[in-house]
Amino acid sequence: MSRLTDLIAQVKAKDPATGAELEREFQVLSSRRAFGLNFERHRPEAVELPQRKIRKGDKVRILPPRGSTKKGEQRLWLVKSLSGRGESKSATLDLIGGGEPETQSVAVVDLVVVAEFRDVIYPGLVSTGKVERGGDRPYHTVINGENFHVLKALTYSHRGKIDAIYIDPPYNSGAQDWKYNNNYVEKDDLYRHSKWLAMMERRLRVARELLNPLNSVLIVAIDDKEFARLALLLEQTFPDARQEMITTVINPRGKYRQGEFARCEEYIFFLAFGAAKVLGEPDGDFAAGSTVSWRTLRRSDLSSARGTKKGGTSQFYPIYIGGSGRIERIGEALDHAVDRKTAPQLPGCVAVFPIRDDGTEMNWGLTGPSLKSLLDNGYVRVGRATPDRPQQYEVSYLTSGRIADIESGRAKVVGRAEDGSVIAKYETSKIKMPVSTWARPSHNAEIYGTDLLKALIGDRTFPFPKSLHAVEDCLRLFIADKPEAIVLDFFSGSGTTAHAVMRLNRQDGGRRQCISVTNNEVAAEEQAALRKKKLRPGDIDWEKWGICEYITKPRIAAAITGKSPDGKEIEGDYKFTDEFQIAEGFDENAEFFTLTYETPVSVSHNKAFARIAPLLWMRAGSEGRRIDALPAKGWEVADTYGLLTDLDKAAPFCKAIASEDAVRIAYIVTDDDRRFQSVARRLPVTVEPVRLYESYLSNFQFTNGE
Template sequence: MIKDSIQQNENTTPNSKQLAVLKEHFPACFKSDGSFDVERLKAEIAGTTNVVQEGYELKFLGKSYAKLLASTETTTVIQPNEAHNSLPENANSENIYISGDNLDGLKHLLKSYNGAIKCIYIDPPYNTGSDGFVYADNFNYTKDTLQEKLSVSEEEAERILDLTKRGSASHSAWLMFMYSRLLLAKDLLKDDGVIFISIDDNEQANLKLLCDDVFGEENFVAEFARITKKAGKTTELIADNNDYLLCYRRTDDVELNKNSLEGQGYVLEDEFVEERGPYKLSQTLDYDSIQYSASLDYEIELNGEIFRPGNVTKEQMLERQKRNPKSDSCWRWSRDLFDFGNQNGFVVVKEGKNGKRIYTKTYLNATIRKNAKGYFVENFERNKATSTLEFLDNKYSNDNSRKDLSKLFDVKVFDYSKPVSLLEKIVTLVASDSDTVLDFFSGSGTTAHAVMKLNADDGGNRKYISVQLPEVLSPDVDSQKIAYEFLKENNLPTSLDYIGIERIKRAAAKIKEEHPDKEMDLGFKHYILQEPNQNTLDKLDSFDKASLLADTTIMEEFGKPTILATWLNADGYGLTVQAEAIDLAGYTAYYCQKHLYLIDPGFTLESMKALLSKYDAEGHFNPENMVLFGYSFPDWSINEMIEKNLRILNDGEKNLKINFTVRY
């Protein structure tokens, strides 16, 4: 503890704190060598934006608009799928599936999961021209609004609006789409969190520059090539058989898990297996041809037999020692090392083609080391870093993703999924057995499937959060027809998110069948992000706080479960915590840790007395915040009564500090 402080102080300069703040919020202003680009900072914080000069690369058209979208609060609410969430396998699950636009989903997640995600994987549209990507949003900004918000001219505002409204699939449109989402995703990562992004040649170069901008060039980890197919003819000049995985970290406080070498030749066991693991035979102790050293040319006696390097006679060995040739047979180990290795089980004699030979053992979890006191056995875990060529193994190809789905579905429901093996490898590189993994382009649900499978294999308790746009499928679109018909035949909503939901359910059932005795979280909570309809928006707009009349239809249109889920998440409790119903003289309030929620109308003086009594009598009951649904409590006298009694409670012997908030 003290040593860490001393080392930190040695590296501290007068402006260390200021630079740390700048690096957190303006990573793109730091070069790869760590130096600060003050001119870039000036451009970042300039009061005006010259959109006419925005173009390709990092100055793409719409970059300032994407920043605006990332900074705008979502107007959606979180509607729980009560029928699904109440099922036994889902009621206590910590896994989450969100049906909704991932831009809104990320904004909601940031309220409870900021800095909590260890691993993000996304497989966004590649913008190939045939993958269906076009930019679209429902933010109805006018030209005048953009001029004001972005400090741009009328011409510049028109260019941005044209890009957002005409369904563009240009490089700028794709970058604008990704930029707002990556800005939000970065804040979800833990300090030691990592993001992996699948991409191909169409946008790979642009994505690399974009991620340098968002995460900082110094936080680039690696770019992995991934095999997409082993073979196949093409009419192009080159057969395109790979795409890429870009990997970035949140900060430099990251360690990637290394590959265990277990099973890679380590199959033999001896009496040391419990402490050293299995072993494999290394090469013989002597080489037929080696850089000769007379000190390594000696006799070894084992079990009554004499061994000499190169299997020579004693006379030949003595003559060789006199000649001291540049190359000839000799032992790889010195006499001292051999004696130690032999005494500690690192030596074995095996029969070979030319008689008996001495071999050395290489243990998976042990080796011989030397220090000032001599030789000793060191136990460790033998592994190696993951190569950037790791994903060129055919098991990571799209052929295997089709096999994964065929085991669960009888039809080809999805065209562009990634194999489970790919996501398993990604997760094991980063996430421990209790971390949370996020995929906000969830697609067919491969990430969720991989997390469940890993937990089943190693006993982990990793959690997943999946977000997928509920794109409505059409039987008239060739790429959607099979999926549409499958959902229709199974009486499921005909939107893309339900392909992922059904895949997760089927994968969970298969995993349970394969591991019947294991206790695992194979369920998930399902939430739908809903934009209030126009009728509700009109009621919200016309509601008069001074009317003294509650509008219970507003609460009914949202639904109490939706209000509760949205508030619990907004207050930092996440999407898997349930509020406890509290009876207050016939009035039902909802309690969760530091918050008490009053949603229904009908809170009376008797309810208030019951609440005060509960504060007084129950030591564990101590919510610090009371929140009212404003549309149920327009009567100022009710609010005044609550505030008055809370002041009395705050001034009492318990010295409480209870905050009172009305939300609309």
């Protein structure tokens, strides 16, 4: 180890950047755990930001010529200076790392900004549209951006506030379905699994900061390629969580694979934190309005046949049923050796014994006295007559559980049958704990994922969308009792999670909101065609085909309005828990944003307020009016928060805050901590004082750390 340390020191003397990176990797290697999940953490990921303007001090890559199908060079350059204007604007670049210094001048239009994940970022948001049908309800938000950076942004607005995270990450199938450092990870990549784990670990570590530690859930859907590794990663990243895995059938026909089993299932991990627990779900056999079920009185297992040890000696007796179909008397039990034909006869009645069709003598499920007690209360029923069979009448009874349902009021007696037995129906659905293997028709991803998405947005294709009802069921098990829950999906794809949250709100009048995070990546098969048209990422005609613009935003808008992107009413109905026409839409609000990257100087000097404003609004609950510009009078109060920029106007600001019951946060712009504290003391105790921009800047310096 000492020899390696000496060598690293020598490299640092000649090339500080490379030496520092070698030292970081050495520290990671030396701290690797001996047991558990071991994998290469790799160098930090980097993401290209094609829509970001080039600034002095940026890290950039040089793009390939327009029309080229080749990738640009992957080396990173530092922008030392900028010169010129418009199309002739150029940048002087210095090579980052790599030993020998290298400098060149490149046209700015041929550069793209690159953000490495170890860099400190200062995020902002720009609104790109909204859909409003929900009145004063909170807004669902869709954020277009690199999800790792968006997660960092949310540490300012939602640290410890998220009630549920549902994610469906890329499955690492070896197809062109996910990138690492701007490259698709191929099936023959020796580091495919460790790259996937490194990608997931970084995001899960930030997600941990967002979850409410007292009561929240993390839900992760995955296929068979990575589920075993993911299980270990989740255990290591969230040691305080209670982890369970569900198997769910999403394709009953199975996916054909030559020489292999046809895969029909996926896996879902549930990690519960704090007081979170599975709430249960309505039992289909005991749903509201359904009739209370009866159990056949004759025992069914041969180990309980007459004469067996388990069968006992007190449960083989005659039940005398009269011509009216009523039970007139319950006879005495017969010993094993007594022929049933010798039992006393009751005039006008048939002596019914528990006999199988093949003549095997069984036992009744209750002793005579116990059956008599139930009979007196109407809890025994005579079924159809079967005169040609050894047992000439069917006899049923209510179990102790069904009787408890009646006596507790969960089920109500609505009448009596001719034989005196009760007719009871459930007033409310009975709740049961779901099993760990789901084979539910509603979870069919083809019908309620792919086909539903096509109904919403037409022929815009998206690979393997989740069943709407599968996501809905997962969330319901943990947030059915949280009508104002905040749900996050940072691999939101087509927007199924937000759609599911809307469904839950409609079912119980909830005000839950969903934060959906996706990028605007163009599908691999479409990129080649666009490059032939001499288009590149960042061009308007390129970006309009990205996931966020082409799929996610239109899908959420269609769900809310009930109209497809071309303005037509959507045909078809929602099924299962809540059945109604898709064209009815939802009484919900949604706003769409794109992530921006700010400089600390522009933030602290009020130059970036318009782009910081959405984060302030989201931190206050994403509802009501937003303060999008600095107030001319020095302060302003919106529905859920206030902003003070001139501390000399603190008195009217505090008075206005106190008069509004819905205000939760007061943002106070000052560099003077004593003046901040003076204003904070004058606010109601229910209002959180937040110092701008110190809280914003320090948050992102603090959360950074690869």
